Amino acid sequence: MFLSIRTKLILSHFTLILLGTLAFGAAGYLLLQKGLESAATEKLQVLTFMAARETEGFLQGKQQMLLRISEGREVQDFPVNYRVPALSSYLAKFKDEFSVLSYLNAEEEVDVAVLKGDVARVPQIDPDLSLSHLARQQPGLVHVGQVSYGEYGDDLSGSTIPMVLGIHEYFGDKYVGMLRGEVPLAGLTARLKEIPVGRSGHVLLIDGEGTVLMVSHAGSILSEEEEDVQVLSAQLAGFKTGSGRTVLRGRDFLAARTPVDMNGWSVIALLPYEEFILGPNRLRSQYLLIFLVVGSIGALLAFLLSNRITGPLLKMAAGARAVARGKLEPIAKARTRDEIGQLIESFNSMILDLQATTVSRDQLDNIFGSMHDAIFVVGSDGRVRMVNRASCDLLGLPMEVIVGQTYDDLFGCSLDDYHSFSALRQLEDQDCFETLLFDADRRKIPVAISVGAMRDAEGAPHEIVCLVQDITERKTAEEKIRNSRNFLETVLNSIGDAISIIDVETFAIIGTNRVFLERCGLSESEVLGKKCYDLSSHDCQGHNLTPEICPVLRTVASGESASGEHQHHDSAGNRAFVEVKTSPLKNSGGELSHVVHVARDISERKRTEIELQLFAKKLELSNRELTDFAYVASHDLQEPLRKVTAFGDRLKSKYQDVLGEQGLDYLERMRHAAVRMQTLIEDLLSFSRVSTQAQPFSPVEMSEIIGEVLDDLEIRIQELKGTIEVGNLPAIEADPLQMRQIMQNLLGNALKFHRPGVAPLIRVQGELVDGGKNCRITVADNGIGFEEKYLERIFGVFQRLHGRNEYAGSGVGLAICRKITERHHGSVTAMSRAGEGATFILTLPVSQKEKRSAP
Template sequence: MSDQAGTTQGGFWTDATGERTVDRYSTLVNMVDDGIYQLDAEGRFVAVNDAIVSLTGYAREELLGKHASTVIDDEDVSRIQREIYQRFTDGDREGEPLEFTARMADGETIPCELELHLLVEDGTFQGTIGVVRDIADRKQTEQEFREHELELFRTLLNHSNDSVLVVDPETGRYLDVNDTACERRGYSREEFLDLTVMDLETEIPDQEAWRSFVEELRAEGQLTFDGHHRRKDGTTYPVEVNTSYVDLDKEYVLAIARDVTKRREYERYLEDAKSQLEAATEAGAVGTWEWHIPEDEMVVGTSFARTFGIEPEVASEGVPLDQFIEAIHEDDRKRVEVAIEEAVETCGDYEEEYRVWDADDNLRWVVARGHVECDDGEPVRFPGALTDITKRKRAELKLQQNNEQLETLFEVLPVGVVVAEADGQIIQANDIAHEIWGGDVFDAESVEEYEQYPVWDAESGERVQPDEMTLARVVNGEEVLDPDIYEIEAVDGERRVIRLEGMPVRDEHGEVTRGVATLTDITDRREAQRALEESERRYRTLVENFPNGAVGLFDDNLRYTAVGGQLFDRLDYDPEDRIGYRFTELHTPDLVEELEPHFRAALDGEASTFEIEYQGRYLHAHTLPVRDADDEVYAGMLVIRDVTERREYERMLEESNDRLEQFAYAASHDLQEPLRMVSSYLQLLERRYDDDLDEDGQEFLEFAVDGADRMREMIDGLLKYSRVETRGDPFETVSLDDVLTEVCDDLQVMIQESNAEITTEDLPRVEGDHGQLRQVFQNLLDNAIEYSGDDPPRIYIDAERDGDQWLVSVEDNGVGIDPEDTDRVFEVFQRLHARGEHAGTGIGLALVERIIERHGGDVWVESDPGQGSTFSFTLPVASDFET
């Protein structure tokens, strides 16, 4: 064989003896399913059988003489060479089969298994013989089996009560978690796999801590520790964590975390119980006694003696029983004595619960247990133990008081309450529950017996079966926090609408022991709700048909809940497109900035009025609060009227007034010149021809002069009237006291001649035109003196605050005015008296009205003939006025 090792022909078969034997052996080799080959010492093919040719897809001539790496994956070539070298070094010619990847002529790869045999002669390596098997099917089967095992393993993990987490040791990122971990932490699997240990674990806050932990785990292989897991909502719970460092296809950290919440609670419970027991023992809560009956000596422990108010040193030497009996509460003493006597007579057991006064005169509850020992029927010893149960009794008394209070509360609650056992047995119902349903409905044996009492779903009107009702669901463990609304037919035949809620009562194991349901009669409320809905429908109808405007109702989130009105017929959107949206989402930022303060003010209970321009239209807007029956603001309302046409009319009216004022000014101004000429010529005639004129001529001349004078006065008055708006001064803070003083100075001669008396209170400061207000007072005082009648004028002036205005009154004792003429006196050139009776042009009060209107106020007169007159007008409060 060694002679053939270095050739490239089929010498592999010529080592056999006899040509026929070689042929048969060759045939046998080519018939087997496994591939067989021989390599020389350099790794070149010396011989291959048909299976190798079929497996690789190369012709035999293409393989012979080629290096084995032609058909072996690059990653496996060096590994097989190392294995050959190792076996040659160790003298192991066979060894375990090797797996490798064979590369085909078409570039495909196939997983194979190789049984390798080394050819060695005289310690020299001559080559190898190998048997190759295609293990693709086996690998596929193994892969499917592994996947099946993996799925089975994952199913088992997901049903585990422990959290299982697989973590990348380098980054700390979670690679896989089971369902238990997701449920306990509150994350979905996708959310979990986006997180790292540092995101969730309280004990490993950063990357440095994680690296330190991984290093320790890699060194130890496994670590167990207690910690806390953080849930998605930020809460934590205690866990016991077992971690392992696993090296499979790559390295992993495997953590199995067990929720030990209940165990920790139990440990705390045991610790508390232990502490309580130790405290009770230290406080002498448990004591012992032994009564030597023939000698009547009670030998007791320290805590026993202290409980009965006896010095421990005395009690240790023996004390008569009566001394202990005396410490027992007088109401319990006789009963205890009888029980002791009975135990002694029968040589039996003894157990009594009673009260005793201790050394500090505190009353304590104890329970004593013992047994009388007899000798030949004679009682000789009576040992026993005493336990202090004061705390328990106090707790029982407190519990009893609580139960009594609960019972009282049960009866005085403003709702009906029904309690049922877990089996459905109704055990209690308060008076209100009986009143709601009527009669003795709750005397039924169980909730299942309610078949006889009709119940309907208040919304759908469908009949509700007994096992579907609230109390039946509650005793089955359901929490009914979203109220059930039923319509019932009470025992008295009356239909009522009730609301039911319920909660199961569970024991420490989570088992339902009872169910509690509450009943509230909401019949009146439902009727009120229907009435409210009907009112709201009417309101919406009004809103939708609001004339020449729009109405919007908005909630405290500034969201429109109702919108309508005829204004939308002129706009390019539907009111329904507004409902459900915040006004900030519907309007431009500038309009939002203008509207929001008014909307907020309405929700704060304040009404406001303003004007806006929207889509080329002028709108007069009013916001106001909407209140409920308790006068609480629960919404706001926006009312809008389209004043576009009115604004246009006002503009036209203003232009007309401007033209009229210009005309009046021009006319009055232009009339001055011919009037002056007439007056001048009349005066010239009077000077030159006065002596030549007879009495009639002189009278005629006087009439002409007087007419010219009156015409000049009327023109002056008309000129002042036309200039009220255009020639007035800007408004400023004006002291009415100062104005009145100036007017009185101007009218001083008239006041003295008429013997007028003017009385005034302190007058306020107002916002106005000083000169025009002076004209107002001058005209009113002039009229009051002029029309005073036969008596000296008596004038009284005062003012009072009315919101943001002052109400000023000028009262006189003059001739008065017929009520039918109180409006006419403010018209231009209107006179109530002949000129011979009183002088004047009839324009003074019209000028007063015009000035007051310019100041945003009103003026009126209250009078009766012969009773004097009171002229009143309003003026705005000065901006710097302090309340």
């Protein structure tokens, strides 16, 4: 017999309603009570879960706070500078987070402790040995200890839980101490008491040993006697994690328990069963009435619902056939929100999703193709299924060549076994690594590859997505940085001076070169971190350094370079003279952060300077003695010479007839020799008087000096028909008599060494040079001149370029000129050519720095 779907639905609905009425009528009350009980316990379970998470969040927050405290500069620098006031003030800022916050050194002795922000009230702290062991073995991690119990009751503000954090050196792994904080539980218990558990329910917090830490509304479940607490703790120990029904102290409760994962605590919620059962009793009568009404109208609803179901199903069947033909259009919306209506809405949503997916695929292709990084999608068989344009550009291959190749063919030649395709398929998460690829021309390309697996519903990877980034520019930059760093280290180590870099805050050395380490006789690890004045070991130590004696302090104060000389100790412990230069190093913000300290060993130079000073004194004494000797000797020689001359004149006048012609010739030769000897002695006296009879320096008008000299030479000039042209001559600070003597010699020589038959022409010029510091006077003539290879010779004592028969003189005049200019801290030289005249150049200071008489 054929029955339509409508008939089948009517019969099935009616049968289901009838059977449902009988079933619910028999078991409804029991199921209702059980369901409400289950719902209540689930609610309790949720509340305990929330309370456990609240507890974990509270403790984790305190752990993070302790970690942030340890990162403070005061804590990091304390093992080095031991600044107790600074650390105490810093720890006092966290009085609202920790009731007691202390710093213990590596020997577990309390260096600094703060109780509620007050340093003076800190008691003696008894460290937990197990926590101290964990802090020492695992520095950098926060470890939680056992609760320190205060007085029992609703107010548990006296109970605390300790946390410790081991601290190691800032630039090393050495354990230097630990931070210990006492966390008050008052804040946590206040939060837990706010959790609603019915009118008379309870929230309990117990530790890992089963001890009750907190009970909301404690008076309703136990007294404040310690024995009651122990009994309750023993009964709760038998109640494991989860929810259910239990009996405590003779009362029936619905209970739930959730552990606090991080420290073994548990949160328990208790709801008295008598409070819970009031709800099911009220619902029992209401349930029976509702059940009868529902059973009465069930048959009517079965008929109506059957009609509503068949209409939308027919429309959905037509829509499915349209989709099969490729027509993606939704059907009319259902007028109901039941399963059939939801099915129709799901069908329409599927149609709309298919339409949107078609559009999104185009957008995805555009995004995929426009990415700058290369993307390779590899199937489960290890072959490339899809790439973007960036992949083709990277490898220099067309897309059709890349697609179909295996992962190992493309990447395997430069990968290890860990990153082969078979290994990547076993990845549980993403992986990133760097390697080299080869393009079509076999050129190496450094790349960074990020690999991730696309998994199916069962979790098995069915595609591997590889994001490949060309990092050539980054690698090039890194290589440049390495080369620059190596270059800088090589340059610093090749410099013969000791170089160190000093921190301006702590004056600690943070970097050196090889010479610095060699002079200290220490390794780099022994030097870094030490104070600069501890290693320099000059007479001034850190506590009495001043900017006047320390270039580092001057640079820190002014922000500019400074220099100075000190005595440091070398590696052998000997004192060495050093020349120190300091330069500032500023950070990106323009603030002074470091000082570059360069120390040059000038011990050898200092020894040489001392030797030169001693030699100069000896030389000065020797020259003075030599000058005095020349003066005395020449003066004493004149008296016997005058007697020779006088007796010669007497012999000639009295015995001229007796001597004969040959005797007279001998006598005349003797007289001429005596005259030459007299001239030499007088010139030698003049040469010595430059030092022995010198006058103090005073302002001298050189124009007046030239005028006086020309007056003395007037007759000689007229005899030779010579011409002397004098330009402007500046005033200088000098010895007037010696200036006249030097000009007399220069002009006299210019007249003496004139060319035969040519009238002398002499030009005297003067000018200021070297920015007005010096005066240059030139005396140029048109005389016989000389070869410049004899330049130094003509300024020597008794040196002549011509015989006595050609030109008179002793050869001392130019030597006197040079000695006078040297006394005036000047110089004299000449330029000449044989037969073309000579130019003598006299350079003298305009002002004498040291005005003194000749020694």
